[in-house]
Amino acid sequence: MIFLETLDGNLFIICGAPGSGKTTAQAYLTENLGFTKVVTHTTRPKRQGERDGKDYYFETQETFFDNHYLEYVTYDDNYYGSSFEGLKRALKHDKRAVIVLDTKGVLTYLDKLPAELLTVIFLELPSTAVQVERLHARGDKKARIEQRLASKEAKRDAELPAALRAKAHVLQNAELQQTYAKLEQLVADILS
Numbered sequence: 591m592i593f594l595e596t597l598d599g600n601l602f603i604i605c606g607a608p609g610s611g612k613t614t615a616q617a618y619l620t621e622n623l624g625f626t627k628v629v630t631h632t633t634r635p636k637r638q639g640e641r642d643g644k645d646y647y648f649e650t651q652e653t654f655f656d657n658h659y660l661e662y663v664t665y666d667d668n669y670y671g672s673s674f675e676g677l678k679r680a681l682k683h684d685k686r687a688v689i690v691l692d693t694k695g696v697l698t699y700l701d702k703l704p705a706e707l708l709t710v711i712f713l714e715l716p717s718t719a720v721q722v723e724r725l726h727a728r729g730d731k732k733a734r735i736e737q738r739l740a741s742k743e744a745k746r747d748a749e750l751p752a753a754l755r756a757k758a759h760v761l762q763n764a765e766l767q768q769t770y771a772k773l774e775q776l777v778a779d780i781l782s
């Protein structure tokens with residue numbers, strides 16, 4: 591059993607709509623700013639180029655429940671969950687970790703973990719047209735994009751939920767270098 595009160599350090603949580611740049615922002619934090627990624631678990635099929643244990647732990651409907659979850663959700667008909675072990679491992683490493691969650695998961699984290707541990711970033715897209723363009727550019731097929739954007743979870747996460755307004759730092763992800771600069775500034779503000 592892992593006790594949540596024994597966790598300390600800084601956990602940055604990134605949320606936002608599909609294609610808002612969550613994975614891109616997370617990679618910037620891990621590759622440039624010394625963060626460790628919390629790898630989460632999912633039953634969704636691997637996208638081209640994704641690797642098991644790096645992008646996600648890819649699970650089947652059967653193996654998904656072999657893990658101990660701090661929380662898990664259904665998103666567009668697949669399970670996604672973050673394990674106690676993964677979180678503890680990432681924070682132990684250098685006490686600066688980053689996780690990508692849907693907004694329901696963010697609310698659970700705010701409920702279960704000490705507030706001083708958490709920084710929440712909500713990424714905003716300039717427009718729906720840009721969102722679709724970026725999902726195409728990532729290699730998602732038209733039918734997949736349509737299904738994903740029609741899901742109730744994607745619709746919910748298109749805008750910052752009211753319950754997160756007081757806590758989330760909203761970052762518009764338009765021009766990428768500017769987004770990176772905003773991330774650097776936020777990290778400097780929080781960690782200094």
Ligand SMILES: Nc1nc2c(ncn2[C@@H]2O[C@H](COP(=O)(O)OP(=O)(O)O)[C@@H](O)[C@H]2O)c(=O)[nH]1
Nearest residue numbers: 608609630631663665670671672690691692695
């Ligand atoms: N609550 C929760 N959400 C997760 C977890 N892992 C990923 N997600 C979220 O699941 C959603 C779908 O992720 P993904 O299939 O990678 O699609 P994407 O948003 O298009 O990159 C995103 O909002 C992720 O933030 C998790 O462990 N818990």
Ligand SMILES: Nc1ncnc2c1ncn2[C@@H]1O[C@H](COP(=O)(O)OP(=O)(O)O)[C@@H](O)[C@H]1O
Nearest residue numbers: 608609610611612613614724728763764765766
């Ligand atoms: N500011 C940006 N300008 C142009 N392309 C971007 C920008 N941010 C992210 N992308 C690209 O958009 C696609 C979706 O980004 P991704 O990080 O996978 O989003 P998410 O994880 O939120 O679904 C990727 O191909 C990524 O390289």
